[in-house]
Amino acid sequence: MKNKFIYLNNEEKISSNQNKPFVYLDNGATTKVDEETANIIKNNIVEEYGNPSSIYEFGLNSFHNIENVRNLIKKKINAEKEDNLIFNSGATESNNFAIFGMAELGLKNNKKKLITTKIEHGSIKAPSKQLQKKGFEIVYLNVDSEGFIDFDQLEKELDENVFLVSIIHANHEVGTIQNIEKIGKLCRKKNVFFHIDAAQSFTKVEIDVKKQNIDLLSLNSHKIHGPKGIGALYVRKGIDLKKIIFGGPQENNLRSGTENIPGIIGFGKATEIGFDKNEEKVKEMKELRDYFIEKVLEIPNSHLNGSKDDKRLCNNINITFDFIEGEALLMYLNMKGIYISTGSACSSRSLEPSDILISMGRSYEQAHGSVRFTLSKYTTKEELEYTFTCLKESVENLRKLSPLTPK
Amino acid sequence: MTLEYTKKVIEHFTNPKNVGEIDNPSGHAIEGSPACGDMVNIDIKVDDKGIIEDVKFKSYGCASNIATASVATELAKGKTIEQAKNINWKDVEKELEGLPQVKVHCSVLAVNTLKKAIENYEETIGIKKEAKSIEEKAYDELKNVVNPNTGNMLVDDKLIKEVSIKEKKIILKIDLSDEDLYKNNINDEIKEHLEHLFDVIEIIFIK
Structure with a gap:
């Protein structure tokens, strides 16, 4: 049964590893070893x-x-x-x-x-x-x-x-x-x-x-x-x-x-x-973080989850996009070579992964539409620009499909 | 959780067929809810020979939710109402060359939404059903629940061994082990489907 399925990443690496972008924005999950x-x-x-x-x-x-x-x-x-x-x-x-x-x-x-x-x-x-x-x-x-x-x-x-x-x-x-x-x-x-x-x-x-x-x-x-x-x-x-x-x-x-x-x-x-020079690195990540947050919030009906400035982890961006579901968005970006994570999963009805957002007063729907981008010291502005372009397009595509999107 | 999708799922996810809505549809249904994380809207247009000449969907949910709705509508297009009624979630899964177990419920939702749209069509042309008892309503609701581990349907595969209803309270005895890997999912799903009908829902796993 197992080998019937294809790991997307592997498949894509095989088919087009030449010009395939690789933007790793899941450093909250794990990081590259120096x-x-x-x-x-x-x-x-x-x-x-x-x-x-x-x-x-x-x-x-x-x-x-x-x-x-x-x-x-x-x-x-x-x-x-x-x-x-x-x-x-x-x-x-x-x-x-x-x-x-x-x-x-x-x-x-x-x-x-x-x-x-x-x-x-x-x-x-x-x-x-x-x-x-x-x-x-x-x-x-x-x-x-x-x-x-x-x-x-x-x-x-x-x-x-x-x-x-x-x-x-x-x-x-x-x-x-x-x-x-x-x-x-x-x-x-x-x-x-x-x-x-x-x-x-x-x-x-x-x-x-x-x-x-x-x-x-x-x-x-x-x-x-x-x-x-x-x-x-x-x-x-x-x-x-x-x-x-x-x-x-x-x-x-x-x-x-x-x-x-x-x-x-x-x-x-x-x-x-x-x-080593961690204050500098943290400052750089914060600048990139805030740059990205500002860009992403230009997308209509998007909301930042969590706090701001020094009360927010320098590498964390968590956004809810209304009318769409996080996992679908993750899969879209995955195909563009961008790797992020979502607290949402429509497999588990108990919503355990995103009960953090629920505890913060977000609705179930908003919890389902949340995705997390986590930067590292290796993240560049160019990567975030590329991510934003793909993200905007993906959100628009999914909203076109969604019965929840207002006409 | 690792999600392994087949090429077919990805194809239908990135390039879904029959997206949209139909003006003045012959039948319409919307199933699921944003709170559950998946929701499908299906419209059908039936011609005077009883053939589904057009079908459109909109979907809120994950990749497999979109892919299964795309395939379900493809399967229904051009079929007679009676043929379309016989489409089941296994046909959708087969067409997609497999679904991860935890995503099987997506194909169930897609197919059942299609069936509800057909029901809606039949009601509007006068094949009206008699008013349903609360027990029938409960069974109707639970038709969507599947054990992702075994693929067994709660209703169709007769996993409900005993139902007792007393006013706004329902007690269900389900032929499943308390240790079942997906027990909590099934438990939550049953509750989601029944909470608008009953104030108290008690589920006992008896295997």
Whole structure:
């Protein structure tokens, strides 16, 4: 059955890879690994492949390689030397670890309440649901029309039963950046642990675990031009987080399994490059973002989802086009060599992917018509000009087909 | 989710046939809703010999929604009313050389919209049906629901094992496993179709 279908991309590559444009605007999904990082990973795989748990010199080299990256990342988030930074398979594992590990610690202290939001990534949402099944109380904070959490509700819900407040730093769908410092301050005042999911924001938005009172922090590598399958969870010293993966004593006995050293090395290089002149890169992306938003909103009946300026992720553009459906638009652009994403899917009637937009007060119809463009440091103005031309045409075509378009 | 479309689907998506509306159509139907993410509008023009001489559609939805409506209208064009009534979603799927499982419901929607347009035509020429009971109405609504995993239709394949209706409450017992991969989709779809008829909808998966 499977081979009956053709992957569009492959087919197109075969038929016309010569003059075929390639415009990758889905950097919120994953990013291209920098050449420099790729070379370092290759060198590590073939030259420095020792097991860091081995006590001979060749193994010790690997051990030191890991520690160098650990120290680098810790420095970038302003962590203390004694704080933990646990490498693992990525932000999904980090989020699972934070939720389940803290829940178990909570149980020990008779705390069974988790506060999170209605706009979390699936890797927070699904573990929260699991806890709910086990009898925990979960509070999903409301958000306003731009996606900012209801701070008063948080204040009201924070009581002695809460074992963790977990909030997404920059939203993956609409790019809204929460006021982490304000939330962190409140959590610290109430003596409640505070976790943020920084999968989208790392290197793009300031993260300072001290200033922002962050106790746990999820990071990943593949959204910052590093390899996939590697990430980390920061845990402030003194927090007795319960491990969820058992086996050997790796990662300070908090995450068993031989370390993904090429991943860690790549993550380290990506972090280093990511922070190199990052203010400039962020500024450039913001300019491109705002240029594109302004252009796209010229299309009638289109709306920006999320916030603006510094409260919006520098690389995120999320637009609703009335009267049409996001997936059809995605397929049109796909054929033009432009790769974007949509929160909408008419296969799943439960609308799970775009419940973020629903939580922000958009109608189901508007949620269905939303698409996301996410830029990277490689994105050029020419690419966005080309995208705009194709986008305008595609929206017009689909609107001609739609029974919802006013005559 | 990876969506793998056949060349045929892409052809009909990018170059749909029979797009538009017919002035003074012999039959008309609009099914689905923007909230569900797909909606199809079909108009038919029937000549005095009972042949569908023209058919046009408009569609709001994904690529396969557009492609299936295009194919359904192609299949109906030039057919007699009786022939067109026999078109089913499998014919559409076959014509498209396959659909991803999660998109099978698109072909069901397209075909059922066509059938509703035919019904509408028959009503206007006087082949009027008797007033329907609420149970019949419920079955009518559920005709569109398909299990994308198996291709089984809820009504046609007799997956509804028991129905009890008490005023504005309906309890349905469905011959499906609670563990079925598409249980939630089917659950939501049933509710969407019935919510305008009932205040309380209880669905029990009994397999």
